[in-house]
Amino acid sequence: MPVPEIFASTVGSASSASLKKPSLQHPPLPSGKAAEEAAAALAPRLFAQAPHSDQEGGFPTEEFGWLRETGLLTAALPIELGGSGLGEPAQALSLLRTLRHIGRGNLAVGRVFEGHVNALLLMQRFGRPQQVAHWAEMAQKGHLFGVWNTEAHDGVTLEPLENGRYRLQGSKTFGSGAGHVTRPLLTAKLPDGGWQMLILPATEQTPALDASFWRPLGMRATASFRVDFTGLEVGSDDLLGHPGDYYRQPWFSGGATRFAAVQLGAAEAIFDETRRFLNALGRTDDPYQRQRLGEMALLVESGNHWLQAAATHEARAADTPNPEASVAHANMVRTAIEEICLRVLPLAERCVGARGLLRPEPFERLHRDLTHYLRQPAPDAAQADVGRFALQNPQLAYRLWHE
Structure with missing residues (x-):
């Protein structure tokens, strides 16, 4: 369908x-x-x-x-x-x-x-x-479904009405899938300052879209428009959880491992396309190309080990939760995979040269999309949080993430 x-x-x-x-x-x-x-x-x-x-x-x-x-x-x-x-x-x-x-x-x-x-x-x-x-x-x-959390200049507020319903005011930006996501999950500010999640039935309460907002370097096909909810109404059954639940840890920061996994997939695609390109041109005997491919292979496989570590940590945390450790570990995963992707990109560029960056070769699109998607919020703060956790915990390194 x-x-x-x-x-x-x-x-x-x-x-x-x-x-x-x-x-x-x-x-x-x-x-x-x-x-x-x-x-x-x-x-x-x-x-x-x-x-x-x-x-x-x-x-x-x-x-x-x-x-x-x-x-x-x-x-x-x-x-x-x-x-x-x-x-x-x-x-x-x-x-x-x-x-x-x-x-x-x-x-x-x-x-x-x-x-x-x-x-x-x-x-x-x-x-x-x-x-x-x-x-x-x-x-x-x-x-x-989707999650739209990034505030526009006017933000989104939720006003209780006398009939037990709520009226939305304001906008979000980077509403990925706008016009196609029919059940977006939003955060909205309550009169007392708390933040409430809700899932908007957008087929009945239809927001207004501003497509002119979206003029990106990459990720063009995500339709990440500005979305205005002013005047829409929802009922109590559309509200999700309690105020502040969206930002509860470790779930808020722990989700970073999921977007990191998507990013790693793009790095794998770049690796695979680089090999295909070099084989097609008969340039596989060049020792420098082999060295670059070897480094790319090491980087991509190290990313897969990070995904394994993230899954192992999540399974262990389900039995013995330690929210601070889980947040710090997720921040390590997103930082490591970002670094992997940032190193894979220039290696691929050197392998394929200017010829490989011409359309219809896929490198130009892959490069734009991955470069754009890597710009997740607060990367330096994420890495600093790992350092903060390590400094505040006396365990030896071999036990720091494994208890």
Whole structure:
């Protein structure tokens, strides 16, 4: 089935979006491992399609149809609610590898898919049972979820009304998938200063989009517009959790491992394309090319070890929680993978030279997308937090992250 899509005529400066309601349900994947394998099989198809969806203001509509058909859009739901249990701590490695494969196929798809997964995990953690069942049903019917948290200049506020409903005012920026995400998870400021999560039924309460905001270097196909919610209303059943839950640790910072997995997938794609390019030109005997490829292989595989470490830490933390250690470890993972990607990019450039950076070779798009996506918020603060944790804990290095 097609992904919910915005009618082309409605996209513009602060225009309203008309959304098609998804209606089809697809059988769930039987396990987290099956989801990982489905993502690996889909990655080459996503990669081949990526140049066609790489348009400013565009969206990978067809690709999300494929994710829906394979059952990947419901994989993060519990098995009893029609998912694959991919959000369980025991399935952490399969989740990270699934995200890596989607990022390997198309980083723009990976960004929106990671936001969808993030929203499903948040609603499972903080939602009431009836809410979780309802939103799981929405995901099964094909609705695309996302997390929109970045405030615009006017911010988003939530005003209680006398009839038990709430009115939204203000805007978000970087609303990835705007016009296609039909169940966005938002944070909104309450009159007392607290921050409340809500999941907006955007097929009924349709926000206004400003596509002119999105003039990016890369990630063009994510449709990360400015979104204005002014005047929309929600009910109490649309509110998720308690004020402040969105920022509760270790879940707020711990999610960084998921976007890092998507980024690592792009580094793998660059590595694979570099080898293909050099083989096609018969330049595999050059000792300097071999040295660069050797360094790239080391970097990419070290990233996979970081994903393994992140999954191991999450599984252990489920039994013996240590929020500060979990936050610091997640910050190490995102910092390490960022550094890996930043080192892979110039190595690939030197391998392929100016010829390889010409379209239709994929390096130009991969370079733009990964460079843009690596600009996650507060990278220096994340690394400083690791140092703070290490300085405040007396354990020897071999025990610091493993207790």
